[in-house]
Amino acid sequence: MLDINLIRDDPDRIRDAMRLRNEEPAIVDLILKLDVERRKLLTESEKQKAKRNAVSKEISQMKDAAARQSKIDAMRAVGDAITGLDEQLRQVDEQLHKNLSSLPNIPDPSVPIGAGEQDNQVVKTVGKKSEYNFTPKPHWELGPELGLINFDQGTKLSGTRFYVLSGAGARLQRAIISWMLDLHIRQGYTEKYLPFMLRSDILYAAGQLPKFIDNLYHDAEEDFWFVPTAEVPLTGLHSDEILEEASLPIKYTAYTPCWRREKMSAGKDVRGIKRGHQFDKVEMYKYCLPDNSTAEHEALLKDAEDTAAGLGLTYRVVAQCTGDLSFASQRTFDIEVWAPGCGEWLEVSSVSNVGDFQARRANIRYRPADGSKPRFVHTLNGSGLALPRIMIAIIENYQEQDGSVKVPDVLKPWMGGIEVIRREP
């Protein structure tokens, strides 16, 4: 959510930001109108309340019964006026809040201008695409052949877009999760184990509701929402809190499964394990001082890059353009790893600086060390990294001509002596 003061003070800046994101700028004028109306009603209501408070005090001290009763009768009208004003105020407030919370974040000036995905900019590419003297297989062939991935069993249990990992495949994923968490701990993050089902107010605080309701799984009986990304509970951890400046930055990492309906993406990426209703992810998250968020963002990107590099993968960093930026973000870098079997760059991480956008909505502030008024923190999030796509990249990159897959060195401590995954005889 944006600060209403920003809109009051410099509406043109917000209109420009809307245009850059392919959004309608007219909403800014509606918000300004509602804001004026709200303050008018508020001032009037408070004036009446001040009167009520003063006269009520007088009534409590009056001895003469008749005079007292006539005051009480007169105050009844004031009470009714307040009720009426507050009802109007509530409606205007609701409209204002609805419109205000539908505004996306303002892109950082450094974000490349563009209409959509095609205008994103490749910032750098690290490593080279491996060369093979055979045709590398996609994971949806290699996985089943090696007994690592079973699509039929996933369908049997849960339907389309589900799969079962088996034997060395299940173990490989667990090894990657463990290695990533340990790496992030070394990078200074505190590991969190979180609930995977959440209350609706936590989803609102993180900005998932109401906008992304169609992508979420929900248990109606208990009103639980299944976590779509660890970013949601990690934001909720400190909602409605005032943190001490000295405690910042706070850096968390967490492994969670993630559940998404993927209604919007029906028919897209249907082969293999690239896009499912359930996937695993290790996430990194930071709360920091406003002045430090740009530097913390670059550090977060570096931490995510080190994860891809540590697994020996070829990757590139892509700067999202204004038209592709997600709703809450002011600046985002994607990390994409090369998968030679399916022949595409796979997005395994999105590293975003959302500024105070999420903190304002979740009401997360810090008290400056000088004791002055609380201010909103800045929050940042980045995957480190998304598991199924890392599994794809490892299986496809580490494949040998004989159909086996080598285990990356860093994962060997968790693989119980398995150095090469071979077809079962």
Next chain:
RNA sequence: GGAGGGAUGGCCGAGUGGACUAUGGCGCCUGUCUUGAAAACAGGUGUGGGAUCUCCCACCGGGGGUUCGAAUCCCUCUCCCUCCGCCA
């Protein structure tokens, strides 16, 4: 699932319709005293919003109601605690 008890400022805790503009204590900040510190004493110490900016309004777990007036009475929801049952 059943029965009961609770939720008040950073913390503890008093307050059952008007003196609450929330008592008191602890903690914290400032000052006096001191070579310095402690102690003692004095003052201060929540959040948000609005304004005509020395002022006003709201907030006692959330929401709603009764009343001229609600921390206090009523309804409802959430969470916590104790006991019983069930359970990995």
